[in-house]
Amino acid sequence: MAAEAIGTRSGAAGILGRVGAGVLDALQVLGEVATLFVAATRAVPRSEGDRQRLVAQLVRVGTDTLPIGALLSLFVGMVLVVQSADQLRNVSQEVLGPIVGLAMTKELGPVMMAFLLAGRAGSAMAAELGSMAVYDEVNALRTLDVDPVRFLVTPRLIAAALALPMLVLYSDFIGVVGGALVIALDPAITLSVHGYLERMLEWVDFSDVVVGLAKGFVFGIIASIVPCAFGLRTRGGAEGVARSTTAAVVWSFILILVFDFLIVRITFALT
Amino acid sequence: MTATAQAEHGVRAELAGVRKSYDGVEVLRGVDLVVEPGKLVAILGQSGTGKSVTLRQLIGLERPDAGRIVVGGIPIERYVAMDPEEKPFRIAMVFQSAALLASLTVAENVSLRLREHGHLPDREIREITRRALEQVELAGCEDKYPTELSGGMRKRAAIARALAVDPELILYDEPTADLDPILTEQIGSLIARIRETRGSTQMFVTHNVPLARAISDRIAVLDAGRIAEYVTPEELLASRHPLTREMLRAAGLH
Numbered sequence: 098m099a100a101e102a103i104g105t106r107s108g109a110a111g112i113l114g115r116v117g118a119g120v121l122d123a124l125q126v127l128g129e130v131a132t133l134f135v136a137a138t139r140a141v142p143r144s145e146g147d148r149q150r151l152v153a154q155l156v157r158v159g160t161d162t163l164p165i166g167a168l169l170s171l172f173v174g175m176v177l178v179v180q181s182a183d184q185l186r187n188v189s190q191e192v193l194g195p196i197v198g199l200a201m202t203k204e205l206g207p208v209m210m211a212f213l214l215a216g217r218a219g220s221a222m223a224a225e226l227g228s229m230a231v232y233d234e235v236n237a238l239r240t241l242d243v244d245p246v247r248f249l250v251t252p253r254l255i256a257a258a259l260a261l262p263m264l265v266l267y268s269d270f271i272g273v274v275g276g277a278l279v280i281a282l283d284p285a286i287t288l289s290v291h292g293y294l295e296r297m298l299e300w301v302d303f304s305d306v307v308v309g310l311a312k313g314f315v316f317g318i319i320a321s322i323v324p325c326a327f328g329l330r331t332r333g334g335a336e337g338v339a340r341s342t343t344a345a346v347v348w349s350f351i352l353i354l355v356f357d358f359l360i361v362r363i364t365f366a367l368t
Numbered sequence: 369m370t371a372t373a374q375a376e377h378g379v380r381a382e383l384a385g386v387r388k389s390y391d392g393v394e395v396l397r398g399v400d401l402v403v404e405p406g407k408l409v410a411i412l413g414q415s416g417t418g419k420s421v422t423l424r425q426l427i428g429l430e431r432p433d434a435g436r437i438v439v440g441g442i443p444i445e446r447y448v449a450m451d452p453e454e455k456p457f458r459i460a461m462v463f464q465s466a467a468l469l470a471s472l473t474v475a476e477n478v479s480l481r482l483r484e485h486g487h488l489p490d491r492e493i494r495e496i497t498r499r500a501l502e503q504v505e506l507a508g509c510e511d512k513y514p515t516e517l518s519g520g521m522r523k524r525a526a527i528a529r530a531l532a533v534d535p536e537l538i539l540y541d542e543p544t545a546d547l548d549p550i551l552t553e554q555i556g557s558l559i560a561r562i563r564e565t566r567g568s569t570q571m572f573v574t575h576n577v578p579l580a581r582a583i584s585d586r587i588a589v590l591d592a593g594r595i596a597e598y599v600t601p602e603e604l605l606a607s608r609h610p611l612t613r614e615m616l617r618a619a620g621l622h
Contacts, residue, residue, distance in 0.1 A: 146484075153471075229469075236429050237467035240460065241481040241533065242452035248484075 126348060130326045133246065137254045137322065140247035150252040158218045158253070158321075159260035163267065166213055170268040173205055174275025182279075182286050190288040193280065194297030201272040202301055202309045208357060210264040211316035214257060215349035219324040222253055223345035226328025227338040235329065250325045254318060261317030262310040269309065273297070308364050315360065316353050323349045378406035378569035379440035379457050379536040381426060386435035387593075388421055395421050397593035398435065403586075408563045408570045410580035412615060413590035419573040420464070422590065423539045426571070427461050439537060452485045457537070460530035464542040466522040468514040468529070474501070475510035478529045500528040503565075504558060520551035527558060531566075538562070540572035544579060552576065556583050577619035581605075589615075 144151070174197055181196050226249060229235050238245045277290050327345035331337045381403040388396040395418040403409045411419045424430045425437055428448035437444040440457045447455065468477045479497040482488055488496075501507050504524035514522055523543055530538050540559065544552040560583040563570060574580055580587050581601040589597040589604075591611045599607065605621065607613060616622035 232465045233463040233467040234469055236424075237461070237463060237469070237529075238480075239429060240427055241484070241529075242455075243480060243484050 126326070129330060130323055130348075130352075133250060133326045133329070134254075134318070134322045136246045137250040137325070140244065140251045141255065143244075143247055144251050144255070147248070147252050150248075151255055154252045154256035155260055157221070158214065158256045159263060162210075162213060162217060162260075162264060165217070166210060166264055166268055167271050169209055169213060170201075170206070170271035171275040171278075173209060174201065174272030175279045177201075177205075177272070178276040178279040178286070179283070182283070186285075190286060191292065191296055193276065193286075193288055194293040194295070195300035197273060197276040197293075198297035198301040199305060201269045202305045204309075204357075206265045206268040206272060207261075207309050207312035207316055208353065210261060210268050210313065211320055211353045212350060214261055214264070214317065215320040215324070215353065216346055218257070219320045219349050220342050220346050222321060223324035223328040223331075223342045224338055226250075226325055227331035227341040230329055230331045231334055231338060245329070250322070250329075253321045253325055257317040257321035258314055259317070261320065262313035265309050265313035266306075269306070304368075308360070312357065312360055315356055319352045319356060320349050323352060377536060377567040378404075380405050380438075381440075381537055381569060381571070382436075382438045383422070383426065384436045384438075386422070386425055386432045386437060388418070388425060388430065388432050395593055396425070396432070396435075399590070399593070399595055401588055401595050401598065403569055403571060405569055406563070406567045407585040408559065408583060409572075410584040410587045411571065411573045411590055412575070412577060412580055412587055412612075414611070415575075417590045418593050419590050420541050423461065423541055423571065423573060427459050427539055429461075458533045458535040459537045459539070460533055460535035461539040462523070462526045462530050462541065462543055464545055466514070466519075466526040468522060468525055470514050472513075473510065474506065474512050474514070474517070474525050474528075477514070477525060478532045480529065481533045496532055497528075500532040501525075503531055503561075504528045505554075520547050520554065523547065523551075523555060524558065527555075527562075531562070534566075535568055537569045537571075540570070542573050542575070544574060544576055552579060559583060577604075577615050577621060581621070 177197050177200060178193055181193055182190055185192065226235070229249070235245045235249070238248055277293060280286050280288055280293050281290050324345040327341040327348070331341040333340075383399050383401045386396050386399040387394065399418070399422055401422075411422060413419050421430070425432050426439070426444065428444045431445065439447060439459060442456070447459075468474070469480070472480070475494075475497050478500050479493050482493045482496060497510070498507070501510065504527050506521060506524050506528060509517065509521065509525070514525070517525060527543070543559065544555050547555065556579045559570060559572065562568060581604060584601055586598060586600055587604050588595050589609065589612050591609075597604075597607060597609050597612055604612060605616065607616070613622060
């Protein structure tokens with residue numbers, strides 16, 4: 098409202114107003130996400146009876162993501178080797194293993210799987226909860242004295258936080274296999290598969306894998322809590338559900354990258 | 369069940385000076401309404417006059433900007449904040465869209481509160497669910513999902529979900545909207561039967577004047593965010609209020 102009033106005075110002030118309103122909106126979204134995260138986490142001890150819903154969410158978030166996750170990781174691993182081998186043609190292809198291993202475990206595995214989860218399961222969460230909010234199903238839960246956060250959000254949060262580190266490990270493995278496939282089949286690459294794996298194991302520490310898993314855990318929280326927050330705040334029928342779903346995916350991607358940067362900075366500071 | 373027992377099962381609901389605005393637009397402008405225990409009250413009015421909003425205030429889904437809501441002697445904000453196990457009575461609401469959870473079967477929807485809070489043995493929960501579904505003539509639909517039901521069946525399943533919590537106050541938001549005349553009559557009969565068999569206090573929002581006249585003890589006419597009239601079905605016919613006369617004329621009753 099304030100932004101609109103400012104916008105009528107002059108162009109510069111209008112831009113400032115719009116930027117200000119955008120910042121306020123962003124802060125409101127972050128506040129709602131943080132509040133929902135706290136509420137969903139506090140509801141974890143009361144979720145003993147929700148095993149069935151948790152398993153259903155684990156299947157949706159984890160198991161159903163395996164085929165597309167495998168395809169994505171395989172091709173990324175293959176592309177990494179093809180691209181790197183070409184760049185290293187006149188240097189040494191010995192480092193192909195470390196390149197694929199470190200890239201997959203520390204960065205590509207967690208970020209790729211997080212994007213996949215946010216785009217696939219996260220958008221479904223936002224659409225489902227948005228539809229439930231629009232059609233009074235969330236209100237119906239309230240009138241039945243059932244806490245919507247505990248009933249709807251907590252199982253999704255736990256499932257994503259547990260499933261994403263597993264998906265990261267899975268993605269790391271498939272990516273490495275993809276790289277090995279190219280090395281085995283591409284006559285332009287002189288490095289053997291054995292050499293590729295040996296160099297990789299020399300360079301990739303257990304701590305690198307742990308960093309990837311930690312990223313997976315944090316990204317899993319983001320990729321579930323953000324869509325749930327957008328889903329629950331949905332208003333305005335089918336159009337509102339579409340808006341919430343789009344915003345949930347965009348915000349999830351942004352926050353995943355922001356937290357990726359923060360985790361990298363923190364791990365570099367600690368080592 | 370005796371008449372005394374029936375009356376005891378319902379609770380008194382009172383709204384005093386209730387006001388509610390959305391985005392600066394005042395929808396409720398001081399609603400005053402008292403519903404005595406065990407009575408069935410219809411709320412009539414044009415679209416957008418705050419009928420559904422009134423029900424949402426009454427069950428505590430939204431907070432009024434001003435005014436007081438007391439149900440069963442307890443201010444609604446205090447009732448909402450109470451631990452579910454400590455609530456001395458229950459309020460149920462049947463939403464216009466039925467609002468059944470799509471991921472749960474009909475039986476799971478109906479038994480949801482009992483499973484979440486009741487601490488009842490599984491066999492007893494199944495028996496209560498069966499009885500609630502029988503009351504709304506949906507026996508045999510336990511394992512169906514809401515998407516497999518017709519509109520009328522979904523409404524009845526939502527009523528069964530309300531009945532399963534044994535409520536002292538039941539609120540219905542347009543329970544017959546989008547239903548054909550036969551289904552409308554069935555739902556109307558069902559609501560009337562609940563009054564006879566359980567004695568719960570009931571309030572329903574509707575545009576259907578003949579239905580309101582046929583089953584209600586009293587009818588509240590909501591006009592521009594205020595209760596314009598609160599009369600018996602007989603008194604409604606003799607009303608001089610312009611909106612009431614217009615609604616009666618549109619329904620072919622004037």
